[in-house]
Amino acid sequence: MNADQHLLTDIALTLGDHRIRPVYSVADEEKRLPAGRGSIKDIPTIGGRDNLRQAVMARLLTPMGELASLGHADFGSRLHELVGRVNTETTRNLMRLYIIESLKKEPRVEKISSITVSTVLRQPGMVSVELAVLPIKSADVITIGPFSFSLI
Numbered sequence: 001m002n003a004d005q006h007l008l009t010d011i012a013l014t015l016g017d018h019r020i021r022p023v024y025s026v027a028d029e030e031k032r033l034p035a036g037r038g039s040i041k042d043i044p045t046i047g048g049r050d051n052l053r054q055a056v057m058a059r060l061l062t063p064m065g066e067l068a069s070l071g072h073a074d075f076g077s078r079l080h081e082l083v084g085r086v087n088t089e090t091t092r093n094l095m096r097l098y099i100i101e102s103l104k105k106e107p108r109v110e111k112i113s114s115i116t117v118s119t120v121l122r123q124p125g126m127v128s129v130e131l132a133v134l135p136i137k138s139a140d141v142i143t144i145g146p147f148s149f150s151l152i
Contacts, residue, residue, distance in 0.1 A: 077102035125152035
């Protein structure tokens with residue numbers, strides 16, 4: 001059994017645009033059939049720690065309540081509420097708070113080890129975020145990011 005199997009497997013997503021709402025695409029991959037019988041297109045999957053990284057990003061970039069009609073009212077974060085605010089220490093502290101609030105609801109995260117939120121040089125409306133989380137049933141922390149979040 002894979003040591004990270006408890007972190008699950010999902011469809012691999014590519015984040016295309018996230019200025020207002022996250023827009024994901026599902027890539028396909030070509031798989032060769034045996035004995036030279038051609039190839040087929042398939043949907044790639046992502047598992048273990050990589051899946052947890054993807055799930056955390058999807059959770060943080062999805063506005064809280066966006067999936068309520070699908071039965072997932074608690075999925076998402078409040079980060080979208082920060083769009084339009086000035087990049088101040090108060091805003092960055094709110095960002096940390098909203099990340100903690102969101103990740104408390106992620107059942108595969110045992111503990112948040114660190115959250116670094118910083119300004120991006122010469123881009124006053126951008127914030128850089130890097131997380132370190134301890135997955136459940138694991139002794140090894142994983143890093144998520146850095147990724148940037150636009151306040152404008």
